[in-house]
Amino acid sequence: MSVKMNRKIKRALAFGAVAGAALGVLITFAAASKAVDKKAEAFAKTEKTLKKEKKALEEQVEKQKSIEAAATLSTKGTDDWELLLVNDNYPLDQKYEPELEEIAEGRSVDARIAEDTKKMLSDAKEAGLKMYVLSAYRNYEDQKTVFNETMGDWINQGSTYLDAYEETKKSVAIPGYSEHATGLAMDIVSEDYQDLDDKQADTKESKWLAENCYKYGFILRYPSDKSDITGIVYEPWHYRYVGKEAAKEIMEKNITLEEYLGVA
The missing domain is CATH 1.20.5 (Single alpha-helices involved in coiled-coils or other helix-helix interfaces)
Incomplete structure (x- = not known):
C-alpha cells in the first residue's frame, strides 16, 4: 500500500x-x-x-x-327576618319552614307578609290589572323538581348535562339556594301573558309592579343590569319582600338586596 x-x-x-x-x-x-x-x-x-x-x-x-x-x-334578630339573604353564596337551611298563609288559591307566603301581599294584589285589581301569582312559596323538594325539569328542557334541546346545568343555574336557583323557600318571594305575571321571558316586562301588570311594588315592601329582585351581582338573569316577574323602608331605598337607588346589605 x-x-x-x-x-x-x-x-x-x-x-x-x-x-x-x-x-x-x-x-x-x-x-x-x-x-x-x-x-x-x-x-x-x-x-x-x-x-x-x-x-x-x-x-x-x-x-x-x-x-x-x-x-x-x-x-341577627327578629327585626331583620325580611332581609334574609339567599343566593349562590348564602344557602338556606333545608329545614327552614316559615309559617305560611295562603294569598291566592294554591299559593302561600310567609304569614308575616300576607297582609301587604294581599293589599298589593287587591290594589292592582282595583286599578284594572289582572295579576296572576304563578309561584310563591316552594319547599326544597318543589325547587328540586323545577330545577330538574328546566335542566331536562335544555338537554332535550341538545345541551350536554354540564351545559344544561350551567344554563339552568342562570334562571332557576339550585335547591337550597332559592328565595322561594323563604316564603318571601313570588313570581307574578299578567293573567293574559304568562310566559317567563323579557316580554313579561312589557305587560301592564309588570309595569305597574315595577312602579308600585316598593309601597307594599317588595322589590324587583333580579333587575336587567345586575345579573353580575345577583347571579340570576333578568326576571321581570320575580318580586321579593324586604319591608317598606328597605324596598323604598333599594328601588330609589336602583340597587340590589346584596348591595343594600353590603355583601355585593
Whole structure:
C-alpha cells in the first residue's frame, strides 16, 4: 500500500471518529432534551393540579365563610327576618319552614307578609290589572323538581348535562339556594301573558309592579343590569319582600338586596 493511500485511510478513520463522536453527542443531547421535556411536562401537570386543588380549597373556604355569614344574618334578630339573604353564596337551611298563609288559591307566603301581599294584589285589581301569582312559596323538594325539569328542557334541546346545568343555574336557583323557600318571594305575571321571558316586562301588570311594588315592601329582585351581582338573569316577574323602608331605598337607588346589605 502506498504512503499516499495510507494517509487517506488515516484521515477517513479520523473523520469517522470525529463524526461518530459528534453523533454521539447529538444523540445524548437529544435524549437529554427529551428527558428535560418530559420533566417539564410532568412539572406543568403537577403545577396545574396544585393550582386546581388550591382554587378548590379557596372556593371551599369562601363557601364556608358565606354559609357562616348567612347563618349570622338569618339569626341577627327578629327585626331583620325580611332581609334574609339567599343566593349562590348564602344557602338556606333545608329545614327552614316559615309559617305560611295562603294569598291566592294554591299559593302561600310567609304569614308575616300576607297582609301587604294581599293589599298589593287587591290594589292592582282595583286599578284594572289582572295579576296572576304563578309561584310563591316552594319547599326544597318543589325547587328540586323545577330545577330538574328546566335542566331536562335544555338537554332535550341538545345541551350536554354540564351545559344544561350551567344554563339552568342562570334562571332557576339550585335547591337550597332559592328565595322561594323563604316564603318571601313570588313570581307574578299578567293573567293574559304568562310566559317567563323579557316580554313579561312589557305587560301592564309588570309595569305597574315595577312602579308600585316598593309601597307594599317588595322589590324587583333580579333587575336587567345586575345579573353580575345577583347571579340570576333578568326576571321581570320575580318580586321579593324586604319591608317598606328597605324596598323604598333599594328601588330609589336602583340597587340590589346584596348591595343594600353590603355583601355585593
